[in-house]
Amino acid sequence: MTLPGMAKAIPCLALDIGGTKAEVAMVSREGLVLRRDRLDVQRAGVHLFDEIAGLLARVRADDEVSALGVACAGPMLAGGVSVSPLNIPVWRDFALRDHLERATGLPVGIEGDVRALALAEGTFGAARGVKSYASMVVSTGVGGALVLDGRLVNGDSGNAGHLGHLNVVPDGRLCSCGSRGCLEAEASGWAIAEMTGQSPEFVDESVRRRTATLVGRAIGTLAAVLDFNHCYVAGSVALGYGDDFFAIANSSAREVATLSYVRDLVVERSGLRADGPILGAACVAWRTVS
Amino acid sequence: MTLPGMAKAIPCLALDIGGTKAEVAMVSREGLVLRRDRLDVQRAGVHLFDEIAGLLARVRADDEVSALGVACAGPMLAGGVSVSPLNIPVWRDFALRDHLERATGLPVGIEGDVRALALAEGTFGAARGVKSYASMVVSTGVGGALVLDGRLVNGDSGNAGHLGHLNVVPDGRLCSCGSRGCLEAEASGWAIAEMTGQSPEFVDESVRRRTATLVGRAIGTLAAVLDFNHCYVAGSVALGYGDDFFAIANSSAREVATLSYVRDLVVERSGLRADGPILGAACVAWRTVS
Numbered sequence: 055m056t057l058p059g060m061a062k063a064i065p066c067l068a069l070d071i072g073g074t075k076a077e078v079a080m081v082s083r084e085g086l087v088l089r090r091d092r093l094d095v096q097r098a099g100v101h102l103f104d105e106i107a108g109l110l111a112r113v114r115a116d117d118e119v120s121a122l123g124v125a126c127a128g129p130m131l132a133g134g135v136s137v138s139p140l141n142i143p144v145w146r147d148f149a150l151r152d153h154l155e156r157a158t159g160l161p162v163g164i165e166g167d168v169r170a171l172a173l174a175e176g177t178f179g180a181a182r183g184v185k186s187y188a189s190m191v192v193s194t195g196v197g198g199a200l201v202l203d204g205r206l207v208n209g210d211s212g213n214a215g216h217l218g219h220l221n222v223v224p225d226g227r228l229c230s231c232g233s234r235g236c237l238e239a240e241a242s243g244w245a246i247a248e249m250t251g252q253s254p255e256f257v258d259e260s261v262r263r264r265t266a267t268l269v270g271r272a273i274g275t276l277a278a279v280l281d282f283n284h285c286y287v288a289g290s291v292a293l294g295y296g297d298d299f300f301a302i303a304n305s306s307a308r309e310v311a312t313l314s315y316v317r318d319l320v321v322e323r324s325g326l327r328a329d330g331p332i333l334g335a336a337c338v339a340w341r342t343v344s
Numbered sequence: 345m346t347l348p349g350m351a352k353a354i355p356c357l358a359l360d361i362g363g364t365k366a367e368v369a370m371v372s373r374e375g376l377v378l379r380r381d382r383l384d385v386q387r388a389g390v391h392l393f394d395e396i397a398g399l400l401a402r403v404r405a406d407d408e409v410s411a412l413g414v415a416c417a418g419p420m421l422a423g424g425v426s427v428s429p430l431n432i433p434v435w436r437d438f439a440l441r442d443h444l445e446r447a448t449g450l451p452v453g454i455e456g457d458v459r460a461l462a463l464a465e466g467t468f469g470a471a472r473g474v475k476s477y478a479s480m481v482v483s484t485g486v487g488g489a490l491v492l493d494g495r496l497v498n499g500d501s502g503n504a505g506h507l508g509h510l511n512v513v514p515d516g517r518l519c520s521c522g523s524r525g526c527l528e529a530e531a532s533g534w535a536i537a538e539m540t541g542q543s544p545e546f547v548d549e550s551v552r553r554r555t556a557t558l559v560g561r562a563i564g565t566l567a568a569v570l571d572f573n574h575c576y577v578a579g580s581v582a583l584g585y586g587d588d589f590f591a592i593a594n595s596s597a598r599e600v601a602t603l604s605y606v607r608d609l610v611v612e613r614s615g616l617r618a619d620g621p622i623l624g625a626a627c628v629a630w631r632t633v634s
Contacts, residue, residue: 209571281499
């Protein structure tokens, strides 16, 4: 029997869908991964949904679960009503939520991957107890999410937090979005590779410094406008560049965030480890039934 | 007798405090100004608070009111616990809310003037029914406020929405905040006067075009990051420059806001008229007792 409030105490199912792998886990309310399994997205091909449904059933076994939470690469329509992940060409305007609800009989919540990560940062990561913050991933692309006044900001279509498309170099390099000078066009892994012809880990000091400076500028100006003092950064480029990246990003952020209410602004590492993405999906599940 | 829910139907007291005048009004829930009066802030000098208290008592008369809402120039601490309006030197860290609660015996809500205006835009202006939007005032300075997912965003200290401090020209002109290239340092009335030695209404076409272009750039990049499609602009500079300003600001905003979810982005005139500020204060009152 399920007593009122018990739904919150029982585990959830979490599904993290990326371009290369899809992972499913049973996650306890305390953030413990109780069971997990994964599959190769590209190898599944046109059978991807059926394989995911099978994976969900196997990981769930006969256990009671409260809900299914999904973190998925974008773009998508708000709530995952339809998804079109760039790296999964077999899914275009794919009605993921309907399919999952039918396959599992569970309440299903779906979020963009970086937005789900921001929820996990607040629940299990470095942002515990912080009401307003930005989450950012600087890797091949630049993604982000904003939690303001304790809520993940959605915007008109659930796309709020695209920090990669903040303009940081007026009339700068052409971005894949069609604009010029977006942070993603100037300071992401692909931008670095395009500019230098080299993989981001092999570029010289000046490129690293420029990347961190632009990331810091974006964070600083957003902090001044949105009144937050914490930004948590993950992603292979930022983490790969290490302490220097964070020192430069902090000093660059401070140069533009000069108002009294952002004097405590800190650009810091995400507190989530390898389980971040699956914990993000779990947070989406819990939000769905809360 | 006050039945449950009746508090919402009875009028509120609204107080708008600017650098030159303070105005008090009784406002109906429908946004009708039932009675009003004002005083000269500079002439009141050190007696400002006592004169405001007297004005409140006169306008209220013996009528029942639900709450007092205040729109006040900043800076202030969240909720108006203390205010230090730049143009009112006799108030520095002045405990406005405490003083008003004691003087009136009413529930008191206090907001920054542009943030209050944003609430009025949503209730009585052009943003009725719009869940996510920006409000902006381009006059001597550049102020703003953000309503996202139906809520006025506060941030850590109630200062969210300072659109004037978005960086639009990296390493640009020095701003009063200490940073460089803020929108306020490049496209406000005082910036125009500093750059040209002329009052904003007398400057030539190229300065007007540059002002509108930078305002549009700021709105476009924020729309891409925050996922909103409406920005309402008021203020003597923007409104004074007329249709040309809005045409240029729209095309400049579109250049940076190219993602699919902001394809309906429109920069338009505020729908509030001269009563906007006092209606803003009234919205703060209603929010306080809702």
